[in-house]
Amino acid sequence: MNVQPKKHTSNNQYFVPQPSVWPISLCASIILFFIGAANWLHYHWFGPYLLYLGLLCILGAMCAWFTNVIRENKASNYNTQVGYSFRWGMIWFIFSEVLFFASFFGALFYTRAFSVPELSGAIRPLTHILLWPDFTGGWPLLHNPDNRQFLGANSVGNIWRIPALNTLLLLSSGVTLTIAHWGLCLKRRAVLICGLFFTILLGATFLGCQASEYYAAYQQHGLTLNAGSYGSLFFLLTGFHGAHVTIGSTMLIVMLIRSIQGDFSPENHFAFSATAWYWHFVDVVWLMLFIFFYWI
Secondary structure, three states, rough: OOOOOOOOOOOOOOOOOOOOOOOHHHHHHHHHEEEEEEEEHHOOEEEHHHHHHHHHHHHHHHHHHHHHHHHHOOOOOOOOOHHHHEEEEEEEOOOHHHHHHHHHHHHHHHHHHHHHHHOOOOOOOHHHHHHHOOOOOOOOOOOOOOOOOOOOOOOOOOOOOOOHHHHHHHHHHHHHHHHHHHHHHHHHHHHHHHHHHHHHHHHHHHHHHHHHHHHHHHHHOOOOOOOHHHHHHHHHHHHHHHHHHHHHHHHHHHHHHHHHHHOOOOOOHHHHHHHHHHHHHHHHHHHHHHHHHHHH
């Protein structure tokens, strides 16, 4: 139950909102989403329904929760201390995201630096002789140790096409977002709105190109989730990154709507700053993906 909080005008008194149902609702929705995803991967008929239901619940909880936060901000309930709390909260959130992707990059590095050389005999020849004498390691890994059980991809796409284009798109979006922030700080509203619009457009184009890459992977290259460790890592890393781009694009759309409404000022625009931090983090993750997965 949400009760309209009392307005505090003292800059020394910390604003504490009323208890809200939305945090626990969001957690339950995320759990439902991943239960659906796991059952879908195991070909259970109810998996897709649970996944989409969880996704709708996530979107609903986020919209309701952030709507409350925006209303509290517009009611001038926040002070300097609350601003510090918001900033530290966003910093810790991005740090958790760093650890989230670090685990996936760790799996990538372990597979490339230890597992594949071990099974191909580069580290311990006896392991190679006893287990997989016909296995020849390499990256990208197209032929798995047991290629009958997990058929590897027959080829991989050209990194200087869609992956390179997507890198250019995301790096350009970081520039347009910085221009939008510059326009906000200098009270140039047209620059702010145009910068946000082009950032969203670049993000949407990135997602379209990634969808095209996935289609080609399945239809032309035989690169699927069942194509061994290379296929699993490809969809794990690029898929979760694409999900983060989708979330970031949604945040940017909200920032564009609020900018058109004139909600932000040079002195009060934490929501815009937090979204910019998140988007630049997503840019850096993709740059690392391009270098360490596609290129090297």
